[in-house]
Amino acid sequence: MSTGKAIILLHCPDRQGIITDVTGFITRNGGNIVYLDQYVDTLEKRLFMRIEWELDGFTIPRERIQQAMDAAFADRYEMCSNVYFSDEKPRMAIFVSKMSHCLYDLLARYYAGEWEVDIPCIVSNHEDLREVAEQFGIPFYVWKIAPDKSNREEVEREEMALLEREHVTFIVLARYMQVISDGMIARYPHHIINIHHSFLPAFIGARPYHQAYERGVKIIGATSHYVTRDLDAGPIIEQDVVRITHKDTPESLVLKGRDLEKIVLSRAVTRHIERKILTYKNRTVVFG
Secondary structure, X not given: OOOOEEEEEEEEEOOOOHHHHHHHHHHHOOOEEEEEEEEEEOOOOEEEEEEXXXXXXXXXXXXXXXHHHHHXXXXXXXXXXXXXXXXXXXXXXXXXXXXXXHHHHHHHHXXXXXXXXXXXXXXXXXOOOHHHXXXXXXXXXXXXXXXXXXXXXXXXXXXXXXXXXXXXXXXXXXXXXXXXXXXXXXXXXXXXXXXXXXOOOOOOOOOHHHHHHHHOOOEEXXXXXXXXXXXXXXXXXXXXXXXXXXXXXXHHHHHHHHHHHHXXXXXXXXXXHOOOEEEEOOEEEEOO
């Protein structure tokens, strides 16, 4: 007997009868649905849905559920779907550089038991945050990148080997100040979460607080998004803002922004762990 739950995230062109067919498939096979949320993008004419059901009494073995869903609906509805299980924890690697505020927040939530996740490793290009990792008992790995980037490919091979060895399922860039390669992005599509310290699409790239100060804006923000090949332009998961005034300096913007960065990144990570995010084109549907 299994006490876990199955979760399916799906999207397909919208048409009559899809919800009835999918939920009927689950209930006919003994599944008790405990959560269902759906959204129709009327411009794209596309249905997005998340369903969660109890595995106790479900007649299809868990290792065959994805195959069964694909056989029933993939061709019929041009449906893309992914099946997950509540008792299989995601494994999160954290990449950091020198700033500690986001890392401390992530690890505090993990240590407090807020997330059903494992963190097998923290990766950095500097030694500065090793003590933080050791406080929480998490292995800390450092690969220094040469100023001319000449060892970047070698470093990435070693990083990828570590991620494979630790069975990492997604990566969080907690103010990691290096560009992620196309190879790593391809290996973890829509599974690398970044925090950018501006309200994207404003102030892409380096020193966004200084850019905001020079522009004289009245709000600053933070954005968490999935990483793609385009810098700071991946599907946005979460954003928030805080008001500022003419009295603020670049330094005060940095201080005010750090609280936003922590909150916004943690919200995005929470939704990813809970399997509540669907991506389509360069947008996300984030279920509550």
